[in-house]
Amino acid sequence: MDFKLFVSQVAHPFILYVLFGTFFSYVLIKQLFRMPRFQSARAKVYMLFIPLLLPFGAFIILQTTRYQQCILTVDYNHKTFNMINQWLCSMGNVLATYITPLFLLTGALAIFKAIVSLIACDRMIRRYGFALPENFPVLFTILRGLCHKADIAVPRVLVTRDRFARSFTFGFKKPVIVLSQGLIDNLDEDELEAVLAHELAHIIRSDSILNWITVFLRDVMFFTPVMYWLFRDLSQEKEHATDDITIALSGKPLALAGALIKVWRMSPKNIWASIALDNFMPYPNFAAGEGALEGRITRIIDRDAYRETGLSKILLPLIAVAGSSLLLLYLVC
Template sequence: MNTFVQALGWTLLHFLWQGLLIAGATALVLAVLRNARPEARYAVGCGALLACLAWPAAGLYLRLAGSDSAMDMYAGGLLPAALLAPNSLPDMSTLLRAVVGVWALCAALLAARMALGMLWIQRSTSQPVGRNAHWQARLSDLALDAGITRPVRLRVVRDIASPLAAGIWRPVVLLPASLVTGMPPELIEALLAHELAHVRRHDYLINLLQNVIESLLFFHPAVWWISRGVRTEREHIADDFAARQLGEPRRLALALSELERLQFSTHHLAIAANGGVLMSRITRLLRPAPQALNWKAAVLLLALAGACLGIYGQAVAADTARKADGRPVLDFGTCAKPQYPADALQAKQTGTVNLSFQVNAAGKVEDSSVVRSSGHPALDEAARSGIAKCTFKPALAAGKAVSSPVQIQYVWTLE
């Protein structure tokens, strides 16, 4: 079976419990910060999303590296090795191939959806300003008031129901044509101030990364829950910024209430003013109040934490049993230092050889091979031949000697 497919399959399966742990920790922190500024909760959510990406990425890298020492370093002090590489499980080649195949297909479809969204935004931004020069001038004035020095373009389009911001280097605000004719100008300005807050904070770039994480880890509800929270807090931050710029939160609340009557058009690759729950945002602007702790959610969180601790406990028990049985131990008295090949010594060749072999129940080396070459075949073969002559104290399982795989590194240096 392809090594990459196997490593990726295990990585995806392990993220099922890893995502639960990240979600549980995030929920605890958010509960503590429920009455803090939205910037704090936003930072926690973004950090949790990055952890959702970084943790499986690190696990995939270490599985591909295939190093026991790397596995132990990754697991030690954080997670038992049994959770990282469950070698005691039966052969799951067919299941892993199916998992990777379905994941790749779904991720490709979501990536295509992202690409179509970006093409739609590009097509919308290519429209001429035309007779909307008045709103372009007003947007430019609002941008200067918001401290935005780069030009911000405005385009009026028909197939959206809410203003939205897009673009990184050349930001653009898309304004629905229905709002230009159906909403008072002062309310449109309030919505534009909200979109400029997204432009000023470069939220479009963060939102793109957020969509990438959602596309890669679409199968885990924790990712969608964390991501929804990030979008909600992002809208709260933009609301607060716009309210400060306008000097009257009520005007923005009135503008949002008008949006509630329109059909939602959600383009996740852009930052829209109708993001989050509109009624809760309106209430927050008009009557901000401390948030009470949701005890029902707390009970669910405790159950989730208990399940994660149960998984961790089982892994610790398995890891403890594995370590109690021990690994093969080299008997140094049976080994002689590998002889430096004469040609390699004369050419002053050096390098590190990664070897893999099996130690049978009698402690003898079998099936030795070079996993990673030193770059010099003579050094590789000398190291492999040298280790083949060694004797080990075999690994034990339930008190009986068993065959066990071993990986080592041999470093050739010149003193």
């Protein structure tokens, strides 16, 4: 497939699906979040994946039903609709022509970032090695108790010599919990238990692979502002869902809140930490930015506001949002 054919039959429709599909489905989902029955963080995470995956689903479904040089050539027998139709088609061609090289570049960059992250994790393991129970008896005693309660295998632990506070988990089949020495030295046992329970919650939720997927999709669909709002909301709700599991495992919400404050105060706040680490090591640190942190602590303390929604109750809304978004894309794209 030559470049012009790729632009007209792949990049052109996909760009329009991203621009219109993500915006429309994101607006619908944000309206659903206003309803009490959709306040569960776990339910919100599932729903926020709709606008993230919709452009790909639309491309697969709609492109199989009409494969044309310009996908916006439907005759609506209406002057205004046809004028809008032709304008969108022209706009899509222009955007596709200029965005496609950047689209390919960001795809290559996303792969490069994945390779860099894997190399960084491997170098970290080679540099520090895995922690041994005899060197950190309190840490492993707490960890074994939490794993027994969660009914999961005890993951490997890596302790860096950094004096700042940082914790995250990487790996999918063989997860590794990374803790800094500064974090271990400055937290009491209850707060350390909260941090370990939080990292185990990420393992239970398979957030390591989900973070890779969301970061990759955000980079690929860089040309729409909605993607950055969506990524922000999704990251926030994933942390809320993880906090809920943390409290269920440890039973100590105040210790979790205290640990969040301590870790945030001791976390690096320079440009390298906020940009480079979070992009090339896409594993969420235990404590996020100040604004998100305040919301998390308020939610942890105010457990009366917590609501859990069964996934069966959001199935129909999910189908409705996806179906209406696909219908809109079929009509205008």
